[in-house]
Every structure is written in C-alpha cells, then in structure tokens.
Amino acid sequence: MRIAFLTAPEGVEQVELTEPWKAAEQAGHEPVLVSTQSGEVQGFNHLDKADTFPVQEVVGDTSADSFDGLVLPGGVANPDFLRTDDKAVAFVRDFFEQGRPVAAICHAPWTLIEADVVRGRVLTSWPSLRTDLRNAGAEWVDEQVKVCDHGSNKLVTSRKPDDLKAFCETFLEVFAAERAS
Template identity: 55%
Template sequence: MTQRVMILATDGFEQVELTGPKKRLEDAGFETVVVSPKEGEIKGWDQTDWGDSVKVDRKLSDVSAGEFDALVLPGGQINPDKLRLEDKAVTIVREFCSSGKPVAAICHGPWLLVEADAVRGKTVTSWPSIRTDLRNAGGNVVDQEVATDGNLITSRKPDDVPAFSDALIAALKQAKVGEPA
C-alpha cells in the first residue's frame, strides 16, 4: 500500500516549501494530500509577493492523523502563524508527534511544533527569527540544513528543501521497512 503524507497548510505558505517536498515525495512514489482549514485552493507566498494557488485535497476538519504515514509542515511566516490558532491543526500535529510517525517542518513551520509542545528536549532547526521561540519551548537549536531527532525532521529555509525532502523520504522508507509483512 502506498504511504500517504499529509501536507498541512493554509494561505501564505512559502511556495517552494510546499511544492518542492510535494513533488519530490510524489516522484519517490508517495501519495501527498494537501490538507487545510478551508476548501478549494490556498495561495502561496513566493519570496516577496503572493505566489501560485494549490488545490486543497481534504479539509482539516475531515481528517485524522491515523489516515497518514507522515506530516509535512511548510513554512512561510503567514501559514504557520495562522495554523497555530486552529485547535484542530495543533491537535493533529500533537497526534503525529506522539505517534512516532515522521513529522517534517521547515522554515517557520516549527512554530506549530512549539504550539503542540513537541520540541522540548529535541534537536531542531528553523528560520533564524523563530529560533528563540524554539529555545524557549525547550528545544536544542542548531543551525544546519536538516536536523533529525527521533521522528522530527526540521530545516531552515527554501534552499534546504532538497535535503529536507530526502530526510523525510528516508524516514518513510525506514518506517515501511519496520512494518509487519
């Protein structure tokens, strides 16, 4: 059975931090499902202005962590700031983190990990402006392309998308190997 990856996002996601991992995951044979609090489409942010829209596959209110094998949290300043105000989004992140399934957050995406109280004692990285938030939430913050600690995979910025995606793909392949036959 094909592994399914939830990409949790809303308007204001950093364009390449959603589309880059989505494409790499699909090219590697994984199914991606864009989940958002709203139906229809969500609009990306492309560096300094609004970017392209992405189709929403499922509404946040209609999904559960148990339906998916991993979670991707794209960054962009607007996207995670909006999502951390959504109780269901925070609950989903918390459920993924406690399940042991891979959770991959890039750039400002780790703000959702902070909101879900999932960074305490974990080694993480992020966009520089939220590193204090991660430290204050009990995280061990590093400045590197990818930080993997248990099921958490974090990266800093758009330039890290290839390494970020590769780390998630490796974690999914490892999880598949560990499944009973």
Template identity: 50%
Template structure:
C-alpha cells in the same frame, strides 16, 4: 528550474521507497510555495501519495516570500482530516501560513496525534511554529528559520543552525536553499518508518 529538479533523486533508487504511504501537507494561505512544491515532488517521485490539508475548503494561496504566487486545490479539510489515515506530515513555512496555523486548535491536534502515533514529521522554515505552539519541542533538537530560535529554546527545544537535522521521527530544515538536503533526509526518514 534545474536547481529544483536537482533536489529529486534522478537515478530511480527511491522510485518506490514510499509506495503506499500517504503524507499530509498541512498549510493555509500564504505558505512558502517552493517549500510545498519541492518536497511534494520528491515525495511523489518516491512513490508517496501527498494530500494538501488546509483549514478551509476550495483552494489555498501559495506565496513567494510576501507576494502571492499560485493557488492549489485543497484535498482534505483539516477539521475532517484524520491523522490515522496518514503515514506522515510535512509542514512548509511562510510567515503568514505558520503564524495562522500555530493558533489553530485543529492543526495542533493533528500534529500532536501524528507524534503520539510515532509517525514522522518533516518541517521547514517557519513551519516549526506549529510544533512550538502544540507543546511538542521540549527535549527535541531541530532547526528552522533563525528568527524561531528563541521560540524553540523557550519551549525547551535545542535549536541548531544546520541545513538539515534529524531527531528521532523528525526532520527539519531552515529555508528554501536547504530543500535538496531536506528532501533527501525526509524521504529516507519516511521510508524508514513502517
């Protein structure tokens, strides 16, 4: 438990850094739970409003690797979610979650619109699959779970093996162990965008 909390600034320095900002947490069933809960806590502590966006209403299933974990209430259905109502998007990983979302035309449309509007994108682990399938990684430098490296390179991106990478309006990380660095850079990136 202590490790998860250490990812969050304790000194209050970021307490209102993201006040007034709305961040979409885009997931479907079997997302890697800690890759949603850790960043969500950091965003909320920095003053942001977070909204779980998913293709289906009701609840969405979290996972610890390939085992079911907790269920979370869906706060906005993807088909009705409007990118212009959000200031940023965060994409957790989880193999099944990411593999399903990457084939969703609505999910691709959503992240492409966020990008076209110049808003920040935060992505961790397998979440980058959606950016690949949406045709967004060409010319970008990012990291991810290592098994995505070939997909990213084949799509024209530059894959690097680092705990966190910032490239323009993107921040990316590889895995749950990177969450403290991911949270720090994500809050800084989101706060730097008006």
C-alpha cells in the same frame, strides 16, 4: 505512503510546498494537501502572491490515522495561521502521539511549538525562531537539516528554501525507514 501536507489557506511559501510535494510524488508516494478549510491555498514567493493549490482534505474532517507522515511547509504566515487553529494544532500533535514521522521547514516549527512537541528535541529552523524554540524547551542548531528521534517518532527539520534538496532527501529516507519498522 500517504503523506499529509498541512497548510493554512493563505501564506504558504510555495517552493516549500511544491518541492517536497514533487519529491514525494517522484518517490511513488501520495501527497495530500490538508488545510483548515476547503477550497484553495494561496502560495507565496516570499511576499508576492504566486499560485493556488486545491485543498484535498480539511483538517477537521481527517486524522493522523489516515497518513504515514506529515510535512509542514513554511513561510511566515502559514505556521502563524496554523498555530491559532485548534484543529490544526491537534492534528499535528496527533502525529507525535501516534509515533508518525514529521518534517518541518523554515518557520513551520512555530506550529510544533504550539502543539507542545518540541521539548527535549534538537531541531533547526529559520534563525528568527531560535529563541521561541529554546523557550519551548528545544535545542536549536544551525544545520541544513536535522533529524531528531527523541520520543516515539522522528522529526526532520530544515532552515530555508536553500536547504530543500537535503530536506526532501532526508524526510523521504526517514519516512520510508519509519514505515518499514
């Protein structure tokens, strides 16, 4: 299974990129780092710069057709940058329109709000997004991981780095089940 990991060039919460990436690799899948521009993306450990990661595909040069699923890592800056990039927002929306599974953690649902794909869905996130999600038509819950199958695809969301183990296990199960169906 080929899984897109969409990040902005700067500001991705490193552990929210690396742990799901490793989980996907260990499950035999092909994670692909997609960004809004070529080069590298800068990881952060909260507010401190961490490692950089090479971009494999640019969002404007690829499409959801090329992937079996999408993972949106968080961090505060990452989804804030992504939601201002029309091509990134269209890329995310395309996964929903094609019925492909999506997983988002922490602040990543900001990008989902911009893509207008949360209306009628039940999801979780970092608590500060609760009002934004409700205003966008979603129901917010305070759970470690939440799977919502409203519409033609499944959405897996999680709150924070402490939830990564459950998030990784769940999105891998959901993605595999969606591919098998």
